[in-house]
Amino acid sequence: xxxxxxxxxxxxxxxxxxxxxxxxxxxxxxxxxxxxxxxxxxxxxxxxxxxxxxxxxxxxxxxxxxxxxxxxxxxxxxxxxxxxxxxxxxxxxxxxxxxxxxxxxxxxxxxxxxxxxxxxxxxxxxxxxxxxxxxxxxxxxxxxxxxxxxxxxxxxxxxxxxxxxxxxxxxxxxxxxxxxxxxxxxxxxxxxxxxxxxxxxxxxxxxxxxxxxxxxxxxxxxxxxxxxxxxxxxxxxxxxxxxxxxxxxxxxxxxxxxxxxxxxxxxxxxxxxxxxxxxxxxxxxxxxxxxxxxxxxxxxxxxxxxxxxxxxxxxxxxxxxxxxxxxxxxxxxxxxxxxxxxxxxxxxxxxxxxxxxxxxxxxxxxxxxxxxxxxxxxxxxxxxxxxxxxxxxxxxxxxxxxxxxxxxxxxxxxxxxxxxxxxxxxxx
Amino acid sequence: xxxxxxxxxxxxxxxxxxxxxxxxxxxxxxxxxxxxxxxxxxxxxxxxxxxxxxxxxxxxxxxxxxxxxxxxxxxxxxxxxxxxxxxxxxxxxxxxxxxxxxxxxxxxxxxxxxxxxxxxxxxxxxxxxxxxxxxxxxxxxxxxxxxxxxxxxxxxxxxxxxxxxxxxxxxxxxxxxxxxxxxxxxxxxxxxxxxxxxxxxxxxxxxxxxxxxxxxxxxxxxxxxxxxxxxxxxxxxxxxxxxxxxx
Numbered sequence: 139x140x141x142x143x144x145x146x147x148x149x150x151x152x153x154x155x156x157x158x159x160x161x162x163x164x165x166x167x168x169x170x171x172x173x174x175x176x177x178x179x180x181x182x183x184x185x186x187x188x189x190x191x192x193x194x195x196x197x198x199x200x201x202x203x204x205x206x207x208x209x210x211x212x213x214x215x216x217x218x219x220x221x222x223x224x225x226x227x228x229x230x231x232x233x234x235x236x237x238x239x240x241x242x243x244x245x246x247x248x249x250x251x252x253x254x255x256x257x258x259x260x261x262x263x264x265x266x267x268x269x270x271x272x273x274x275x276x277x278x279x280x281x282x283x284x285x286x287x288x289x290x291x292x293x294x295x296x297x298x299x300x301x302x303x304x305x306x307x308x309x310x311x312x313x314x315x316x317x318x319x320x321x322x323x324x325x326x327x328x329x330x331x332x333x334x335x336x337x338x339x340x341x342x343x344x345x346x347x348x349x350x351x352x353x354x355x356x357x358x359x360x361x362x363x364x365x366x367x368x369x370x371x372x373x374x375x376x377x378x379x380x381x382x383x384x385x386x387x388x389x390x391x392x393x394x395x396x397x398x399x400x401x402x403x404x405x406x407x408x409x410x411x412x413x414x415x416x417x418x419x420x421x422x423x424x425x426x427x428x429x430x431x432x433x434x435x436x437x438x439x440x441x442x443x444x445x446x447x448x449x450x451x452x453x454x455x456x457x458x459x460x461x462x463x464x465x466x467x468x469x470x471x472x473x474x475x476x477x478x479x480x481x482x483x484x485x486x487x488x489x490x491x492x493x494x495x496x497x498x499x500x501x502x503x504x505x506x507x508x509x510x511x512x513x514x515x516x517x518x519x520x521x522x523x524x525x526x527x528x529x530x531x532x533x534x535x536x537x538x539x540x541x542x543x544x545x546x547x548x549x550x551x552x553x554x555x556x557x558x559x560x561x562x563x564x565x566x
Numbered sequence: 567x568x569x570x571x572x573x574x575x576x577x578x579x580x581x582x583x584x585x586x587x588x589x590x591x592x593x594x595x596x597x598x599x600x601x602x603x604x605x606x607x608x609x610x611x612x613x614x615x616x617x618x619x620x621x622x623x624x625x626x627x628x629x630x631x632x633x634x635x636x637x638x639x640x641x642x643x644x645x646x647x648x649x650x651x652x653x654x655x656x657x658x659x660x661x662x663x664x665x666x667x668x669x670x671x672x673x674x675x676x677x678x679x680x681x682x683x684x685x686x687x688x689x690x691x692x693x694x695x696x697x698x699x700x701x702x703x704x705x706x707x708x709x710x711x712x713x714x715x716x717x718x719x720x721x722x723x724x725x726x727x728x729x730x731x732x733x734x735x736x737x738x739x740x741x742x743x744x745x746x747x748x749x750x751x752x753x754x755x756x757x758x759x760x761x762x763x764x765x766x767x768x769x770x771x772x773x774x775x776x777x778x779x780x781x782x783x784x785x786x787x788x789x790x791x792x793x794x795x796x797x798x799x800x801x802x803x804x805x806x807x808x809x810x811x812x813x
């Protein structure tokens with residue numbers, strides 16, 4: 139089994155495995171390094187597949203790494219996407235036993251012998267099973283010389299260190315940079331591993347595959363699993379400075395070194411209206427952009443849900459008082475707005491139409507103009523009916539920013555006319 | 567050692583080290599430490615060999631004995647390659663040895679021998695990394711240097727190159743040629759140096775086992791047990807026993 143694993147595992151893991159003498163004197167240290175590197179590799183492959191950089195900036199215990207793997211796997215399941223790592227049903231049990239072994243060794247006796255021989259066999263079995271999850275994952279290196287052909291170097295097996303096999307892959311992403319790594323598995327679309335996993339040439343000309351350890355302000359810190367000591371290499375990020383407009387709205391954008399962070403920064407810089415947002419509006423936009431930054435589906439929907447629910451509740455509750463304060467007969471308001479539903483059965487769109495048209499027929503105020511609420515109603519419906527996705531963050535945030543000032547004007551008018559003061563999470 | 571008395575040789579090296587340590591003979595101590603380290607390297611007692619070698623290395627660096635240092639880096643590379651299977655660190659040691667030998671300009675120093683053994687060490691390390699191409703390049707460089715060597719050193723280096731080329735054939739899946747090369751080289755080594763024969767037999771068996779060629783490894787292990795030194799040294803015997811019998 140070891141031969142097969144050594145031949146097919148991603149090169150750094152194959153190298154670590156080749157140093158672990160199965161059946162010989164157990165080397166717990168090399169075993170621990172192999173275990174930790176394997177978990178990190180699985181996590182980073184899944185991170186690359188989901189483009190998730192959540193909590194990369196924080197040092198996390200090994201248990202948190204296991205939880206992250208589970209979470210990323212669940213996310214792919216939810217999206218009905220085949221994961222790049224085939225995690226078996228026994229994965230959790232196997233990892234738990236290995237974690238227990240690791241903790242015993244680290245926090246207890248470093249000896250590993252005699253009476254624990256049976257445990258050792260179990261450990262070796264569990265380790266083999268976990269490694270097996272990676273045997274069909276191909277790590278492909280895009281040649282350094284720019285090429286349009288579909289030839290890659292395969293960084294699998296110990297052979298990948300100095301003499302990687304040349305392989306063909308027809309599914310080459312169009313703008314793949316020279317030296318970039320791809321993760322492939324049968325039935326899974328190739329995944330660009332940058333920046334989570336990267337290639338580096340070692341001092342003897344060997345191919346090293348490094349894992350993103352932390353992503354802090356403007357620098358990547360990488361971990362080399364086969365470095366002699368926990369070797370870390372630092373590479374400067376691409377961003378030279380921080381823009382105040384971005385920092386004021388979403389400072390986290392400068393702490394994440396992912397393409398999505400660049401997109402968020404560009405988005406803010408190209409949205410001049412963000413400068414004019416009120417404090418509460420900034421909070422709303424910040425919460426949305428942060429969720430987009432960390433690709434967090436739930437965190438993206440919740441602020442919108444809270445915002446729309448509170449606005450709708452406020453408007454429904456004050457409808458009668460608002461019309462009364464305007465001196466408008468409700469029937470006239472409904473007819474003008476073209477609404478046939480009874481007030482309690484009105485949709486959100488109809489409600490907004492009433493609020494928009496009533497001032498027009500009022501003799502008290504003429505400071506309000508009829509509004510087209512289509513885009514915001516559409517967004518609200520997507521949120522309410524579970525169709526809102528963080529993947530469309532750009533459109534959703536644009537709609538929110540574009541409509542916020544109009545909603546703000548409306549709520550201010552209602553509040554002033556009804557003397558109703560309701561503190562909301564995203565409006566005041 | 568010439569009479570195959572490994573244990574007795576070890577006792578004498580130990581005694582020599584003790585006396586030189588006591589008398590403050592730094593140069594003699596370095597020589598004895600190196601001798602014992604090499605003996606322990608050849609008899610697969612890597613922990614002790616590494617400890618002696620590191621102490622020796624520190625001494626020769628203090629004494630600015632560059633010529634010995636070049637050799638010690640090569641031995642250290644071999645220990646790291648076979649004890650820890652740490653190919654990359656071993657390559658680092660072989661490259662250091664090569665670099666020092668190629669830049670050493672001490673009067674009377676001829677770098678060719680150290681250069682040849684540096685390339686041979688690199689070749690075995692690349693073979694362990696399944697890189698037939700790089701191993702073959704290293705073998706080629708070593709053979710170029712061997713042309714300038716004479717005597718036992720040349721013969722030993724050429725035999726080591728034959729072992730290396732046998733391993734390269736294994737990597738290239740040319741097993742008949744590999745078998746001929748390995749058998750021929752190891753048989754020759756038995757006449758040249760019985761202790762090195764034991765050592766290289768184990769190295770080859772481990773390599774073959776790692777490459778999934780357990781049957782060929784068993785054949786070589788069986789032949790190696792005919793070397794009388796194997797029965798005299800329990801560690802060598804135990805290492806060869808791991809590869810079973812070819813019958």
